[in-house]
Amino acid sequence: MGIKISTDAWVSVDTVKVVAPLGDLLSDPFPDFSYGQKTSNKITIAVFGMRNKVEGRYLLHNLAIKHDPVKNVLIVEGSPAGILLGQNVFGERNPMVAGYAMLRYACEKLKLPISDQLYSRWAGGDFKLERVDLAVNFRLSNREKVTAILKQMGLQLVVQNVFMRKARTGIYYAPGKGAPYSIVCYEKGAEMQHRLRSVLARGGAIDRPYQRLAARCRNVLRIELRLQRQELKKLELIEANAWDDDIAHEVFKEYVEKMPVHKVLRVVERKEIWANAKTAGKLFMIAHQYYPGPMTDIYRGDSYKTLRSRYGKSWGVDLKVRPTALPSFIPSLQISDVQGNEAYPFSFRWVNAIGWDRLPTPPDTIVEGVTFNI
Incomplete structure (x- = not known):
């Protein structure tokens, strides 16, 4: 019982936090970065670069960038798929590859003086990952089933008295307050529609492929595993070169399958x-x-x-x-009717436009061979 992730389920990398060493690059302040002093009892203990920002397509999925001239590192946090592809429904499965692509994009966008030699080091995984979010999308038969599942999952977590809270379009679970990892389950379609309304309210414009993708995600249940620095260190995955093409799936499967949402059995x-x-x-x-x-x-x-x-x-x-x-109107759901062969409704022209050496090749379906039993 519970959530079961099949061997061929596509696990995408969403948000990552990259901490990249600048090597022999001088630690002088970068142009267009604002710097400030962090003090304690009027004694300067460090000087940090203030956050800069690279805006994503439609003003969504922006990157937060910081330069620490004391530690001589560049810190970039955001969604590689979001900034490079304009959406984060699907993406690369290797955090090292995704992190490097995002890091290079940020440096080139800000015109930072990074050498080819340093880029080569980063491409080989010479940087740290202090946050990694992994995600799987479950396409169900209709939106009502998605909301029913989320409601049942939330009720199960509540009656077990575990640490959880309700998010705008789903639920947030952690094994304890301040835990180094968490799992978020939500309606992907509703979240994308909220973003659409937000962009339009600011006077922005969104092209039709994104709107069609948002519409096709209306019956998608998304589950994200969010690993923080402490947990990545425990897993010995804080170094980017420790990841390969298969580890993300293994880690996601291990953590999500032990989420306590399977303890009600008729x-x-x-x-x-x-x-x-x-x-x-x-x-x-x-x-x-x-x-x-x-x-x-x-x-x-x-x-x-x-x-x-x-x-x-x-x-x-x-x-x-x-x-x-549990209330009697919440059914004991057996979800085995995940729909396959659901092609994305648009060509991957965004992927081709960025000139990525290794394309984050998505599957033909949002989810393949996943069983989800509650």
């Missing part, structure tokens, strides 16, 4: 379990499923915990959260 509906259970087990199933009060009304002392553990192991399920903890 065991009576599992025919194979019911057929093989003895009378005591069947009575436990019925009580677990339908009894409106606490199970300790029926099973005294520690007997409930003992039976819950025994049957859970025997049946291969988790019985910690009961279906009665």
